[in-house]
Amino acid sequence: MERRDRLFEVIENLLRAKNECSCKIFSDCGLSDMTVKQVSYLKTIDEQGEVTFSRLAEITRNSKPTITEMINKFERMNCVYRERSNDDRRFLYIRLTAKGKKIAKVEHDALRQVIERMISSLDESEQDLLIGLLKKIR
Amino acid sequence: MERRDRLFEVIENLLRAKNECSCKIFSDCGLSDMTVKQVSYLKTIDEQGEVTFSRLAEITRNSKPTITEMINKFERMNCVYRERSNDDRRFLYIRLTAKGKKIAKVEHDALRQVIERMISSLDESEQDLLIGLLKKIR
DNA sequence: TAAGATTAGGGAAAACCTAACTAAAGAAAC
DNA sequence: GTTTCTTTAGTTAGGTTTTCCCTAATCTTA
The missing domain is CATH 1.10.10.10 (Winged helix-like DNA-binding domain superfamily/Winged helix DNA-binding domain)
Structure with missing residues (x-):
């Protein structure tokens, strides 16, 4: 599998996770069809x-x-x-x-939730590494 | 600045970039108000x-x-x-x-464009590192 | 005769508007 | 200093347009 596709896959997962969080916020508020x-x-x-x-x-x-x-x-x-x-x-x-x-603040809070997951899955040096890599883009 | 906030910032930038790409696709098609x-x-x-x-x-x-x-x-x-x-x-x-x-395919293509940026900003070992880190989440 | 798509005609809700109103504030006249 | 006039903020009443859906009838091909 090409790097391109593997990158696509991991980022897509991240986006999906965030999206699920925002849907959950809407449904928790009983406002799913806003x-x-x-x-x-x-x-x-x-x-x-x-x-x-x-x-x-x-x-x-x-x-x-x-x-x-x-x-x-x-x-x-x-x-x-x-x-x-x-x-x-x-x-x-x-x-x-x-x-x-x-x-x-649904977008903001959904992203916060994803960040919390990142923090609990990665140790501090990994977090710094990730920040460094993403900062390099563009 | 806390790690949490720095992570938030870099991921938010990524999302913004993707969003700008999809808006551009819509406007290129002359279909901004779909x-x-x-x-x-x-x-x-x-x-x-x-x-x-x-x-x-x-x-x-x-x-x-x-x-x-x-x-x-x-x-x-x-x-x-x-x-x-x-x-x-x-x-x-x-x-x-x-x-x-x-x-x-707007979502897909917008993400593809962001991935291309990543590929041109990071060398191969950095790309692998990023994939590895993002795979660890959850 | 049956099935796929279209036409005609219409209902309900959304998303906006103007014009006329009420309530409060500010200023002016006595 | 009260009364009166004017202005401003928001509401109500009533209407238009657009969206999104429908049923019933029709046309075309099998």
């Missing part, structure tokens, strides 16, 4: 930190009613909640629940 | 090899008109074409065009 778009909106909310309806409408280039509708749906899924500002009670902040955060 | 579902149908057609409308309806648990509609759309995108069977002229085979095949 769309790519929905996940990316949760990511945007997460990245922005303090975000209001108007601001999210601006960022995502949607109208405000579209955002209201979307947030209502996320609320029904227990991914977000509304929090009124004390400074100016017209403002509503969109906050992620624990579940919402989990989904927003 | 849905996950559409790609998975093209994959199914590819995997089946010789597949008729009725058979695809069966596999995907859709009605035959739904398949006709879907294939018409794919035809407009230049991803598939119809080929009538010579044995029994009632049968129509769904065939992938070069573009259709490219999309069906």
Whole structure:
């Protein structure tokens, strides 16, 4: 078997492992049929930190009613909640629940899980060797 | 910086590289806004090899008109074409065009491109070392 | 007459919109 | 200092378009 194919195989296994981890996170949350778009909106909310309806409408280039509708749906899924500002009670902040955060960070957490497996399968010098090799690429 | 974080970083870079390759394949095909579902149908057609409308309806648990509609759309995108069977002229085979095949194999090809980069950045003994390390995981 | 695919026509849900509303805040007039 | 006007944030109501699926009827070949 050629080096090329063996490399392909080991990397593919790594990707498959990561993918299984993210699927598990979705199913643990009971949200296996979320769309790519929905996940990316949760990511945007997460990245922005303090975000209001108007601001999210601006960022995502949607109208405000579209955002209201979307947030209502996320609320029904227990991914977000509304929090009124004390400074100016017209403002509503969109906050992620624990579940919402989990989904927003699904890629990150799945990769973390794979890294944990690596750490438990390789000793420290092997880990350093692997880091060194992967750093050389490109 | 901790080993954990350095590992995370190098693997994340690898994933990002692969992702950029698949995005490039989509945009080269002029099909940047394909849905996950559409790609998975093209994959199914590819995997089946010789597949008729009725058979695809069966596999995907859709009605035959739904398949006709879907294939018409794919035809407009230049991803598939119809080929009538010579044995029994009632049968129509769904065939992938070069573009259709490219999309069906997008994940595979993107990974191949990343592997090529690895091969050009690492010498043979380093490649073997990397394979050995990744094989040890789990 | 039967089987494979298509056409016609339609239903339900998703993903968006505009216009009109409510509630709160800020400013201006008295 | 209260009342009134204006502006801003978000919601509600109602509609359009697109997607994704369906059944029933039709055409073509066996």
